[in-house]
Amino acid sequence: MGEDNTLTDKIMTAAQAVERFIPDGAQIALGGFTVTRNPMAIAREIIRAGRKDLYLVCHSHGQAMDLLIGAGCVSRLEIAYGGTGRFAPTCIRFRQAVQKGTLKIEDYSNYQMSLRFLAGAMGLPFMATKSGLETDLVRKQGFDPAERGQGKVPSKKLAIVENPFNGPGDRVILLPALTPDVALLHAQYVGEDGTVRIKGLGFADLEQARAADRVIVTCEDIVPREFIRLDPDQNSLPPFLVDAVVPLKWGAHPTACHYYYDYDPRHLKLYGDMAPSDDGFREYLEKWVLEPESHEDYLDRIGVKDLLRIKADPVLGYAKGLDRR
């Protein structure tokens, strides 16, 4: 550790990060995508801390979102897609909450949500797209009109305008920018200087991080400053955008973390079996979220055998030949 190390005051535990940066009602952008790099360990910590009324803004989300919704932490959601592929074609607790009407929801598309984060990151009030013209994404509203414009709820879902450069009849959709209170993301590496490196696909994590007021990064490894600066082309976020760094090995489990581990088919299937009934979901929460005394204790419960089963091949980045049935 050099003299110029700036990480010491940013490194903290998941509990400290949640305590400091995630109050009840916070608008949160979840990193990752369906079965990959969900910030699972921090999601479990949010549940343990009993956070309420969270406002999630997501493109395509899976396990972390479903767990937070199921645990009753979320009251409002803007989303494009809730599913984890064949493990849960539609996220289980998400589906139930929407069908019961216990969750306030607004639908957009993946590109629309990504553009909204990009607008937030660029300091623009909106971004334009042609995606979605004449669809119910435009015509139907989920949020109560009376709640429009309150807090972080956009004053309108979107607006249709004529292209000002190209005469009448050429219409585009304007999408309101997103500036979440906090972005959560799980990365493979953080340098001792706070530089973040995501391996594999970035999804919209970087737009989300740049759009957010605060950024919490959980990571597999803290690496020397010299190492992370040796190949800066590979880096994702500069140190000054990061507010909290939480070292959490296997912190995305049971979702995948490229070059570290695959998604865990056995655990996702277990979740898929337990989550549909209220009792089953409660039991899942007790065993995998509330009872474990620490992240290490959680990993102990998963067990060495299953962790080794999904350990990534160092060349391919996933677990070659993993039984995914």
Place this chain on the structure above:
Amino acid sequence: MSNYTKKEMMALAAGRLVRNGDVLFAGTGLSMLAATVAKRVHAPDATVFFETGGIDPSLEELPLAVADPRVMVGTAMNSGLIEAFSILGHRRLRSIAFLGAAQIDPYGNINSTVLGGYPKPKVRFPGSGGACDAASLAHAVIIFMQHERRRFVEQLDYLTSPGWLQGGDSRQRAGFKRGGPLAVVTNLGIMKFEEETKRMYLAEVYPGVAPEQVAENTGFEVDISRAVVAQDPGEDELYTLREKVDPQRLILG
């Protein structure tokens, strides 16, 4: 009788619609199979990419989701959603998107969001994901459907992704520059769209399926008079699909 399943036929039938050189936007499930098998059988220069940002992965193992680490390996490049959707809509590219849905109407508009009302529905599905974006921006779209009356409906419960809208030139008038559904590949056959009206008709039935069966399982009036019988899967196609593309039968079942 046939020595192949309906799912195998669907993956191969959709794959046959791919041209060498196409840029393929693949989703989960059958579309992953169709894109992968087309590339391995007859369109080696087709490029598969994913909305998550994985461009042209080697696909040695079948991805189960578009964010599967298997879409990040052997790629030309790994990027993100903004980049992937820019490619999808790029005016130079013949981008073909594969989509699935819960409901489809006579003009190929699809619903993957809800059954019943919105926002509090009877049944909630995953939502648009990138489907609306693909249907809006891609050069063309191929849609997978189970052929059932409750899925082929006159009126969608929710229009998630635009097809030919109300038919005719309504898609153009809405402000879209290009695109629209090319075909609907079902477990009974292949539906295409009339040149002028853009209304769905039956183009091909699979061997052993009667055109009347399609009409019976379609919840709106459909022209079955022009249907021809689709070609049986070839040995090489089946071999590639079963042994190379999905040996664990993760999607084939």
